[in-house]
Amino acid sequence: MEMKMSAASRRAAEYKKGGGEWFCGFEYTPAKGLGYEEGVHRRDPSSVIEVNNLYYVWYTKSTGVYFGLSHKGSSRTKVFPWDFADIWYATSSDGINWTEKGIAVQRGLKGSFDDRTVCTPDILAHEGKYYLVYQTQCSDSSYTGSSENVGMAIADSPDGPWKKIQHNILEPMADGQWFGETDNYNNGYFTGFNHDPSLFYYNGEFWLYYKCGASDFLKSLKYCGQDTRWGVAMSKNPEGPYKHCEYNPVTNSGHETMLWHYMGGIAALINRDGPEKNTIQYAKDGINFEVMSRIENTPQAGGAFRSEYHDEHPLEGVRWGLCHVDERGSLWNYIARFDLDQRHPYTHPLEYPKANSISLF
Amino acid sequence: MEMKMSAASRRAAEYKKGGGEWFCGFEYTPAKGLGYEEGVHRRDPSSVIEVNNLYYVWYTKSTGVYFGLSHKGSSRTKVFPWDFADIWYATSSDGINWTEKGIAVQRGLKGSFDDRTVCTPDILAHEGKYYLVYQTQCSDSSYTGSSENVGMAIADSPDGPWKKIQHNILEPMADGQWFGETDNYNNGYFTGFNHDPSLFYYNGEFWLYYKCGASDFLKSLKYCGQDTRWGVAMSKNPEGPYKHCEYNPVTNSGHETMLWHYMGGIAALINRDGPEKNTIQYAKDGINFEVMSRIENTPQAGGAFRSEYHDEHPLEGVRWGLCHVDERGSLWNYIARFDLDQRHPYTHPLEYPKANSISLF
Numbered sequence: 001m002e003m004k005m006s007a008a009s010r011r012a013a014e015y016k017k018g019g020g021e022w023f024c025g026f027e028y029t030p031a032k033g034l035g036y037e038e039g040v041h042r043r044d045p046s047s048v049i050e051v052n053n054l055y056y057v058w059y060t061k062s063t064g065v066y067f068g069l070s071h072k073g074s075s076r077t078k079v080f081p082w083d084f085a086d087i088w089y090a091t092s093s094d095g096i097n098w099t100e101k102g103i104a105v106q107r108g109l110k111g112s113f114d115d116r117t118v119c120t121p122d123i124l125a126h127e128g129k130y131y132l133v134y135q136t137q138c139s140d141s142s143y144t145g146s147s148e149n150v151g152m153a154i155a156d157s158p159d160g161p162w163k164k165i166q167h168n169i170l171e172p173m174a175d176g177q178w179f180g181e182t183d184n185y186n187n188g189y190f191t192g193f194n195h196d197p198s199l200f201y202y203n204g205e206f207w208l209y210y211k212c213g214a215s216d217f218l219k220s221l222k223y224c225g226q227d228t229r230w231g232v233a234m235s236k237n238p239e240g241p242y243k244h245c246e247y248n249p250v251t252n253s254g255h256e257t258m259l260w261h262y263m264g265g266i267a268a269l270i271n272r273d274g275p276e277k278n279t280i281q282y283a284k285d286g287i288n289f290e291v292m293s294r295i296e297n298t299p300q301a302g303g304a305f306r307s308e309y310h311d312e313h314p315l316e317g318v319r320w321g322l323c324h325v326d327e328r329g330s331l332w333n334y335i336a337r338f339d340l341d342q343r344h345p346y347t348h349p350l351e352y353p354k355a356n357s358i359s360l361f
Numbered sequence: 362m363e364m365k366m367s368a369a370s371r372r373a374a375e376y377k378k379g380g381g382e383w384f385c386g387f388e389y390t391p392a393k394g395l396g397y398e399e400g401v402h403r404r405d406p407s408s409v410i411e412v413n414n415l416y417y418v419w420y421t422k423s424t425g426v427y428f429g430l431s432h433k434g435s436s437r438t439k440v441f442p443w444d445f446a447d448i449w450y451a452t453s454s455d456g457i458n459w460t461e462k463g464i465a466v467q468r469g470l471k472g473s474f475d476d477r478t479v480c481t482p483d484i485l486a487h488e489g490k491y492y493l494v495y496q497t498q499c500s501d502s503s504y505t506g507s508s509e510n511v512g513m514a515i516a517d518s519p520d521g522p523w524k525k526i527q528h529n530i531l532e533p534m535a536d537g538q539w540f541g542e543t544d545n546y547n548n549g550y551f552t553g554f555n556h557d558p559s560l561f562y563y564n565g566e567f568w569l570y571y572k573c574g575a576s577d578f579l580k581s582l583k584y585c586g587q588d589t590r591w592g593v594a595m596s597k598n599p600e601g602p603y604k605h606c607e608y609n610p611v612t613n614s615g616h617e618t619m620l621w622h623y624m625g626g627i628a629a630l631i632n633r634d635g636p637e638k639n640t641i642q643y644a645k646d647g648i649n650f651e652v653m654s655r656i657e658n659t660p661q662a663g664g665a666f667r668s669e670y671h672d673e674h675p676l677e678g679v680r681w682g683l684c685h686v687d688e689r690g691s692l693w694n695y696i697a698r699f700d701l702d703q704r705h706p707y708t709h710p711l712e713y714p715k716a717n718s719i720s721l722f
Contacts, residue, residue: 275376289368
């Protein structure tokens with residue numbers, strides 16, 4: 001007798017073959033020392049790296065209230081919590097208790113290319129050097145939310161001193177130029193901004209992933225979230241020049257970048273925005289990502305511990321890290337710790353001894 | 362110049378082609394008259410139908426505390442909120458204010474096939490008759506959570522009286538018999554239970570969808586939720602006999618069934634459990650479902666208004682309805698109203714005027 005399988009059963013067999021290990025939950029606990037503080041925003045933590053038995057993280061820090069998108073374009077008003085910010089860093093011996101050490105990279109002097117803000121850092125340790133990549137904004141441009149570039153600073157030690165490259169290492173394509181002259185891609189095009197850079201050494205080159213935007217492309221996909229996705233640019237040298245990958249965008253969804261090495265490819269946690277938000281994806285070639293699992297409760301702007309164990313488990317690269325909390329009603333952003341949870345495979349609400357609640361009534 | 366598209370861009374083009382109209386959110390408001398009441402559980406609302414300008418809904422109603430899965434197997438202890446329950450109904454002229462009318466279908470007398478509970482009803486209006494389908498449980502069997510069947514009652518008016526068919530119209534396959542003798546499907550097999558029946562008149566037959574379980578099949582998919590999915594059984598006559606579809610299961614995920622007609626096929630909202638939880642799917646043939654969108658904040662045990670406008674919009678069949686609230690910490694289950702929300706395509710948290718929160722600090 002031939003077995004008849006529905007489309008859903010065929011997909012289930014693929015999920016099983018692909019390994020249930022791509023499915024997970026997340027738990028959140030305080031990142032002591034980087035938690036809620038009135039008057040201060042700490043957010044966008046970088047990947048966490050370990051140097052001499054000490055964990056290091058870099059993050060966006062700014063002070064004072066911000067006034068939101070309705071003030072976009074003002075040269076003086078703080079629009080976002082990452083506006084008029086600098087990059088600070090902290091260390092920890094246990095990943096739980098953190099000590100803020102000070103500024104790593106400061107905004108440039110008035111008139112320089114990065115004099116409005118430096119923020120959303122990521123870190124790459126490579127051959128004895130440390131590379132910080134981050135979003136830059138020039139005050140001249142006024143804050144449009146669509147003209148941000150990527151800067152870099154380099155140090156011989158994670159404690160600095162950091163030497164800035166005095167120009168952006170990646171500039172966005174001009175609006176509508178993503179596909180160049182053949183821009184007929186459903187009349188969709190990219191708006192030029194590069195946010196949330198994340199740097200990897202991959203296939204003998206430096207791969208700089210970043211978040212970018214698009215206009216109108218998926219606007220009909222209501223309730224998908226903001227129209228953001230990720231691109232990648234490559235360079236033989238860490239300092240650049242970086243060249244946009246011609247297959248960009250490499251995702252169709254996702255807000256802040258969070259990626260990691262696995263089995264010779266690159267895995268990605270796609271959060272918050274887009275039709276494939278709340279998925280974990282994998283690209284054998286770092287470019288062509290496929291959905292591996294659907295997840296919930298994802299870290300916001302997560303920066304994972306950069307594990308060395310790239311091949312042991314698909315989610316080794318996101319086992320723990322820091323993320324930020326930026327909730328409505330909480331004016332001041334702060335940093336928390338996340339931990340991957342695959343220990344218990346979901347608990348049915350009814351398995352809780354509800355009868356114990358009787359005393360409530 | 363040839364355009365190069367990443368795998369994600371190719372999927373995005375499909376999403377766009379498939380129509381962004383499959384994406385949505387949900388809003389929840391009280392179902393007045395069916396809301397929280399101490400000592401009483403109201404849950405599992407049926408589809409909502411309109412008869413003579415009045416909306417009708419049927420639902421599970423029981424009283425008293427329940428003691429949870431640890432008491433499974435007891436012949437006297439109320440294990441679940443739908444244990445020792447009857448089916449009640451309510452009407453509303455506006456879909457917001459509901460009046461509980463009384464019992465529609467009662468548990469059978471001691472010793473009958475449905476003497477432990479009747480619950481989780483659904484309704485089909487067809488050619489002047491009304492068909493209630495629901496889950497039944499016999500007290501002899503003690504409550505194992507895996508031996509539930511489907512019963513039916515028929516009336517000429519939505520106000521009854523309801524005439525019970527005095528036997529189950531669908532019995533589950535025996536454990537492990539899902540694929541009969543060729544059960545080599547990754548050693549996965551079905552546990553025999555039929556929950557949450559939902560009845561449709563489709564392709565000239567009666568199609569009875571239901572939730573069923575599986576053993577070990579996807580247990581490795583950690584964090585996917587419970588191992589439940591849906592099957593379907595067909596019959597030429599509403600009273601049966603129903604024959605399990607040989608392509609079962611027709612979904613690989615999903616808890617309570619919620620399905621609707623669209624463009625000659627059947628659409629489904631897959632909630633809470635399984636690797637494809639939180640998706641809306643569509644099967645042109647009612648059997649082979651494909652993922653159309655990923656959604657969040659889905660109605661629990663939703664019963665949608667059965668719209669006549671099957672072809673106007675893919676989500677017309679789930680535009681509004683009732684669902685239940687069964688949350689940890691809330692001992693008594695109750696019914697709420699859900700409304701599809703496609704009006705605003707997601708609001709970025711930063712678009713809220715956070716500066717207004719300053720006074721909080």
